[in-house]
Amino acid sequence: xxxxxxxxxxxxxxxxxxxxxxxxxxxxxxxxxxxxxxxxxxxxxxxxxxxxxxxxxxxxxxxxxxxxxxxxxxxxxxxxxxxxxxxxxxxxxxxxxxxxxxxxxxxxxxxxxxxxxxxxxxxxxxxxxxxxxxxxxxxxxxxxxxxxxxxxxxxxxxxxxxxxxxxxxxxxxxxxxxxxxxxxxxxxxxxxxxxxxxxxxxxxxxxxxxxxxxxxxxxxxxxxxxxxxxxxxxxxxxxxxxxxxxxxxxxxxxxxxxxxxxxxxxxxxxxxxxxxxxxxxxxxxxxxxxxxxxxxxxxxxxxxxxxxxxxxxxxxxxxxxxxxxxxxxxxxxxxxxxxxxxx
Amino acid sequence: xxxxxxxxxxxxxxxxxxxxxxxxxxxxxxxxxxxxxxxxxxxxxxxxxxxxxxxxxxxxxxxxxxxxxxxx
Numbered sequence: 001x002x003x004x005x006x007x008x009x010x011x012x013x014x015x016x017x018x019x020x021x022x023x024x025x026x027x028x029x030x031x032x033x034x035x036x037x038x039x040x041x042x043x044x045x046x047x048x049x050x051x052x053x054x055x056x057x058x059x060x061x062x063x064x065x066x067x068x069x070x071x072x073x074x075x076x077x078x079x080x081x082x083x084x085x086x087x088x089x090x091x092x093x094x095x096x097x098x099x100x101x102x103x104x105x106x107x108x109x110x111x112x113x114x115x116x117x118x119x120x121x122x123x124x125x126x127x128x129x130x131x132x133x134x135x136x137x138x139x140x141x142x143x144x145x146x147x148x149x150x151x152x153x154x155x156x157x158x159x160x161x162x163x164x165x166x167x168x169x170x171x172x173x174x175x176x177x178x179x180x181x182x183x184x185x186x187x188x189x190x191x192x193x194x195x196x197x198x199x200x201x202x203x204x205x206x207x208x209x210x211x212x213x214x215x216x217x218x219x220x221x222x223x224x225x226x227x228x229x230x231x232x233x234x235x236x237x238x239x240x241x242x243x244x245x246x247x248x249x250x251x252x253x254x255x256x257x258x259x260x261x262x263x264x265x266x267x268x269x270x271x272x273x274x275x276x277x278x279x280x281x282x283x284x285x286x287x288x289x290x291x292x293x294x295x296x297x298x299x300x301x302x303x304x305x306x307x308x309x310x311x312x313x314x315x316x317x318x319x320x321x322x323x324x325x326x327x328x329x330x331x332x333x334x335x336x337x338x339x340x341x342x343x
Numbered sequence: 344x345x346x347x348x349x350x351x352x353x354x355x356x357x358x359x360x361x362x363x364x365x366x367x368x369x370x371x372x373x374x375x376x377x378x379x380x381x382x383x384x385x386x387x388x389x390x391x392x393x394x395x396x397x398x399x400x401x402x403x404x405x406x407x408x409x410x411x412x413x414x415x
Contacts, residue, residue, distance in 0.1 A: 024372035132356035
């Protein structure tokens, strides 16, 4: 046992661990994206759940499970059929399920990039080794990103940079998603320095997931807010004291529940707040910003998946209490209310 | 190692996508290991430690306390 435990080849490195965490998040999001994964009654399970690779001729190590919404009542408005293929073999497997031919299934959007496929004419699934592949009809509708141009592919619009010191907002090709990213350079310190996007549409009392990739040239940090764009700059539920940036790209996830408004608003502002941390000469790079309602499939495209794999997952230190400079939470609230005239 | 991670992830998937309320042991998503300590109830933090910064999974921190506790 001792040589086994001491074998460095069996030691999981940080990339393996964060990759595994990412995997579990993805699978939980998939489970969460269809009510068919959470059937409520025995009758539902008996009617809708079926296993296909069964009997004496079954392919070993392969489970093919289907969930049907073709029976009444309609439990999922967008989808009629889901097939999950668990392939525990160390080789890719192919299986034909006649009943699925013509259903137009495709790999779940959250698994985009997976080397799994479905032949609609014959109902044949191909799944790589040691892989779970989820196939859905019509494809899960990706939820709209509340933020426009989140990966800066179409340039600076509609992002805005504001500083009462001096600085510039440019597009750089140092990107994690696509070819472009936002680059902020600070030339002179200001008390109000931010990259933001206004006119965000937000639902009241709703959980949102924010993710973005970011880094800074000296590892300096930033804060985060989602609040009312104009006066009185109501806190819409998101206030992160500190995002611990490093000199290498990392992916940040944060979840919050909207607050302090009762009806849908169209004047939200996502603010990357650089002021308390940014010094002259500092450079911030931000890419692949996505703000989405939680509990629905995240609109990760293939590019996004690739980006996530090169960076690690970090949880933002919410309500940390103290900023690096000793700023207390109530002062953070005051920072929220620093007004400025939008361009 | 990638093969082992894939195998563990597949195991997680079976539970995640099954009907009913899934139950996960703390740290399964971060490849948590108790260094082969089979019954770690009395093993203290040395074997039960969880690294929430994902830096380490606690594999190979020592040979399990009870001799032969974990035939493999």
